[in-house]
Amino acid sequence: MDWKLEDDRPIWTQLTEQLKRRIIAGVYPPGSKLPPVRELAAEAGVNPNTMQRALAQLEQDGLARADRTAGRLVTQDAEALEAVRTAQARVIVQRYLNEMAELGYSREEAGLLPQKEETI
Amino acid sequence: MDWKLEDDRPIWTQLTEQLKRRIIAGVYPPGSKLPPVRELAAEAGVNPNTMQRALAQLEQDGLARADRTAGRLVTQDAEALEAVRTAQARVIVQRYLNEMAELGYSREEAGLLPQKEETI
DNA sequence: ATTATTGTATTATACACTTAATACAATAAT
DNA sequence: ATTATTGTATTAAGTGTATAATACAATAAT
Secondary structure (H helix, E strand, O other): OOOOOOOOOOOHHHHHHHHHHHHHHHOOOOOOOEEOHHHHHHHHOOOOOHHHHHHHHOOOOOHHHEOOOOOEEEEEOOOHHHHHHHHHHHHHHHHHHHHHHOOOOHHHHHHHHHHHHHOO | OOOOOOOOOOOOHHHHHHHHHHHHHOOOOOOOOOHHHHHHHHHHOOHHHHHHHHHHHHHOOOOOOEOOOEEEEEEOOOOHHHHHHHHHHHHHHHHHHHHHOOOOHHHHHHHHHOOOOOOO
């Protein structure tokens, strides 16, 4: 999974999102140690300050906590992770349906398109 | 349809998107005259300069053109409008599927959820 | 004990976005 | 003819984002 950054939203928010996705997807398993800020920043090609900000948000969202010098650990609360995952999914589905509705697609059309997106 | 503005992306890009949606949805029919910049700006609660920028982008995308003092007219090319609509839909569907995949949902799950989003 | 690694903080700079306040040119309305 | 309306341009100020360059404190590694 690469670091994909668009330029229309603050980088640090996008970094937080992608860190969340990696944690949810098991790239950084519960209880494991995250790579150091500087390393993550280098990977993503951003300034360490920017990655630091993204990690601070991750921490505020309860998905990791810093141990000063021991590094930064992913939360071990598997239920919390699953809760985040379903919450994210709900947001994504709702936004999808909303956007399609604004384009004038019916609920049925919007519901069917993701299964055969070649037909669009 | 209200002017919904989030604060994590430039306002002018969001305004352009919503103007597009209104045109596609027929709020501003093909060939019709758009409200003046100042009026649109007042409606949306933004600075006229910001709305001006959004309209300039709309123009660059070929959905309207300005007549100096006669106001700004929506394109009459209905086919172009339909093309924009399907292009938008394609983007939305693809992004939806991509985001769900990143959360670890299979193609089938992602395709089914929009039809019964209550189950999430 | 010394060194390296880690998270964190600070200061300065540059840039894009947004608002505010005007102003101008062209033409529609009167 | 005069006025109002329209799109457009300009200048200034404030804010948030991102980078760059350092520095510090705590502790793991040696």
